[in-house]
Amino acid sequence: MSGQVNWFELPADDTARARAFFAGVFGWETSPMGEDYHFITNGAKGAIAAKDAQLTQPRIYFHTTDIDASVRKVTDLGGKSDDVQAVPDVGRIAHCWDDQGTPFSLYEPKA
Structure with a gap:
């Protein structure tokens, strides 16, 4: 359905540290996809990604x-x-x- 949130990306300076943090908070597990981009495999539909000039804050995708x-x-x-x-x-x-x-x-x- 149009307008629903269907994906998000959380940027991090240190993705390993961010993955450990969110694993501790929510129990999230991740799977790598490409260079320093990690799908969340057992929780909300999204990813933890390396922070860069284009991705400096959480990004929400709408269907x-x-x-x-x-x-x-x-x-x-x-x-x-x-x-x-x-x-x-x-x-x-x-x-x-x-x-x-x-x-x-x-x-x-x-x-």
Whole structure:
């Protein structure tokens, strides 16, 4: 359903330390995917990732069935969006900001 939170990313300077912290708090287990990106395998749908210039604070992804239409709505309503990116075998994403500068992301699953 469009608008539901379906993924999040928690950035960390030290992902091993962050994984240990959240394992202690929530019992989360993780599985590596790529370089320093770790899927949460037994909890909320998300990941712990290395902090970088693009990922400095938690990022929330909202589901959409038509990312192109959603991006148009974002910009029509005064927000901003980066270009839509294809993620192989996953779907398409776009990083956006609302009309007050709050970051969020959109996710359209692979058909």
